[in-house]
Amino acid sequence: MSVIEVHELTKQFGPVLAVDHLSFEVDRGTVVGFLGPNGAGKTTTLRTLLGLVKPTDGRATINGKAYLELADPLRHVGAVLEASSFYPSRSAWNHLRVQALAAGIDPGRVEEVLELVGLEGTARRKVEEFSLGMRQRLGIATAMLGDPEVLILDEPANGLDPEGVRWLRELVRGLAEEGRTVLVSSHILAEVAQTVDSVVIIDQGRLVAQSSLEALTAGARRVVRVRTPGAQELAAAIGHDGVRVEHVAADRLEITGTTPERVGMLAAELRIPILESTTDAADLEDVFFQLTAAGPDAHAEREVSR
């Protein structure tokens, strides 16, 4: 059953179409990575889901209700949106007390969430004295105040050191094991690959893919590299029906759009000796770049043009 439903969501900021008829669902008790390059519309989508941004069109609901319709929303949904949303001279402890009071949550919960994120010893310090990683932990503590069944985390690993990233990964997995639903955004697929059950990938505000990690890589483009003295003959025989063949040397081919098994069977039928054959299974990052057409160069171009 879907806990989060985004249906035909569209958001236009003046001339900029940030989210474009986006639809996806998140099932109860799953951890879903919400991925896309910077500027893809992830944060706008999450803010719309949380009632902070008004959609131009479409709907985003949690348990069938818009965020604004939820009674005591922090008891249902916890969110971490940015690491700087704290009054700098207020202590972490007081920040949590304020949020607990606003949401009608027992103030005793403050100590529990501080312990959960490992800030119990520094909670009386002002937030302006916190590192970015400590602020991220405080954000997660805030999100956990209401012991919510749904967590929405926007780039939660930003600013965390490797130890912090591992801590976050274990925390998210632990939350999922407790049956909570987690939607976690990132522009780096590898960052969430070990944590999520499935992914929703968007680019330029549009849905690019929604699937499990296994299905994503299984359906991804693979490159079959072949070394054979009959390269010309093999290329002519296989290079059709969506199969792309590239001659990288006189005796070497790179074939995409088919499987190594088919290449081997065809070569056997034609009695073409295969001296060497390897297959590069696209890793998740390759898949991500292929789907979003956003390799490192494209990223750089986008950042410059923005």
Next chain:
Amino acid sequence: MIRQIRTELLKLRTIRLPLGLLATAAGLTALVTILGAANAGGAGHMAPPPLDTTAGVTNLLSRTGFAMLLAAVFGVTVSSGEFRHDTATATYLATPNRVRVLAAKAIVAAGVGLLFGLVASALTTGITLAFVAAKGYAVTVSGATIARFAAGAVLGSGLLAAIGVGVGSLIRSQLAAIVAVFLWSFVVEQVVGGLFNSTQPYLPFTAAGTMAGSALGGGTSALPFAVAAALVAGIAVVVSGVAARTTVQADIA
């Protein structure tokens, strides 16, 4: 609503800015009152009338303008501070009903604003009476008048703080909103009131000042206390209403 009001009060109790603004208001009020008292009856057109006159005592008692101005600035910080520090996101996640949040802010700011007026009127009254007594003069202003001026300062500060909340919500940039309040108070009202004397009683800071005993220039009469209070309250309601409408429509991005 009670929960939102308690939350806003807790927010104010856990930062130093409100106390800093209150202390500044108290310091400036004491300074201008002491300077006025020391120069009362002196030479120069800026010197207040002597302290053995009603005009002289009234002049000192009504020196609560800085407190009213800083109460308005305080109101601005209550709302615009949420955007300056990006805490609006957390606030509206906990309480998605933005009108309720804004109403709680206006109520709390008005309540704390009353404190600005109370401290300022206590200081002007105490300093004025101390100087009058030190010079051996009889107090030429009745107790009822002193109480009315104090009530005007208290009520005016509270209402201006509520207006400040609306201004801070509308402008969002804290610096721009504070500059706007200062410009309005020191430039717009002075220029408009100076050019068109008859408008003076209807300008919010000027009207609040008259409630606290300030005299108007150009021989213009101040509005009766209740009318002036109703006028400033009406402005607070209108500004808050516009701010609420704008805040509900706005994206918190």
